Amino acid sequence: xxxxxxxxxxxxxxxxxxxxxxxxxxxxxxxxxxxxxxxxxxxxxxxxxxxxxxxxxxxxxxxxxxxxxxxxxxxxxxxxxxxxxxxxxxxxxxxxxxxxxxxxxxxxxxxxxxxx
Amino acid sequence: xxxxxxxxxxxxxxxxxxxxxxxxxxxxxxxxxxxxxxxxxxxxxxxxxxxxxxxxxxxxxxxxxxxxxxxxxxxxxxxxxxxxxxxxxxxxxxxxxxxxxxxxxxxxxxxxxxxxx
Numbered sequence: 001x002x003x004x005x006x007x008x009x010x011x012x013x014x015x016x017x018x019x020x021x022x023x024x025x026x027x028x029x030x031x032x033x034x035x036x037x038x039x040x041x042x043x044x045x046x047x048x049x050x051x052x053x054x055x056x057x058x059x060x061x062x063x064x065x066x067x068x069x070x071x072x073x074x075x076x077x078x079x080x081x082x083x084x085x086x087x088x089x090x091x092x093x094x095x096x097x098x099x100x101x102x103x104x105x106x107x108x109x110x111x112x113x114x115x116x
Numbered sequence: 117x118x119x120x121x122x123x124x125x126x127x128x129x130x131x132x133x134x135x136x137x138x139x140x141x142x143x144x145x146x147x148x149x150x151x152x153x154x155x156x157x158x159x160x161x162x163x164x165x166x167x168x169x170x171x172x173x174x175x176x177x178x179x180x181x182x183x184x185x186x187x188x189x190x191x192x193x194x195x196x197x198x199x200x201x202x203x204x205x206x207x208x209x210x211x212x213x214x215x216x217x218x219x220x221x222x223x224x225x226x227x228x229x230x231x232x233x
Contacts, residue, residue: 031219033220040225041226042207042224043221048220058220094219097163100165100166101166102168104166104219105163107160108160112159
């Protein structure tokens with residue numbers, strides 16, 4: 001299994017441009033998430049999805065959109081990029097960890113986005 | 117609202133020594149879960165250990181253990197016999213809600229651990 005795959009790893013955008021961060025997982029997980037991590041900070045939830053066709057806002061959804069047409073894919077769309085969206089973006093999905101008895105988030109490698 | 121506090125921005129430890137990373141939390145829920153994740157300089161987030169609020173025993177996973185003190189609302193991570201590869205950012209997180217597998221995590225700001233030879 002590849003796990004959670006994010007593309008691109010790095011991207012520089014100009015103010016006002018649009019782009020989509022791709023996320024795909026091959027573990028058949030129903031639950032997927034997008035987080036952002038600002039420098040020196042923890043992760044904040046942008047959007048999440050509990051299954052294909054179902055998405056909901058997290059803590060910091062403004063300026064972003066998501067869709068979930070399949071179980072595998074959960075793309076994050078930035079419509080009008082702003083400098084405040086400069087961050088590292090993590091996609092994640094949940095799995096049941098038998099050892100700990102917890103539903104654990106497994107993360108992608110991250111996408112570093114800079115808006116100039 | 118739930119909140120996670122990590123008061124140590126940075127910690128230093130010598131190789132082979134033990135180190136404790138602090139985490140306190142605030143919640144009014146009776147059922148909750150606490151996680152620790154490691155973020156090496158390469159950037160990925162790696163799950164280390166989990167403690168459920170109803171678990172009577174402290175969680176352990178190899179060299180990692182979670183010192184869970186419910187009354188004090190603390191969930192400190194203890195790393196025994198530190199290794200150079202333990203140098204990383206460490207995040208404490210709490211699940212905000214959970215049903216049928218869905219996890220919404222609230223993260224602390226992290227502690228950067230440096231292990232010296």
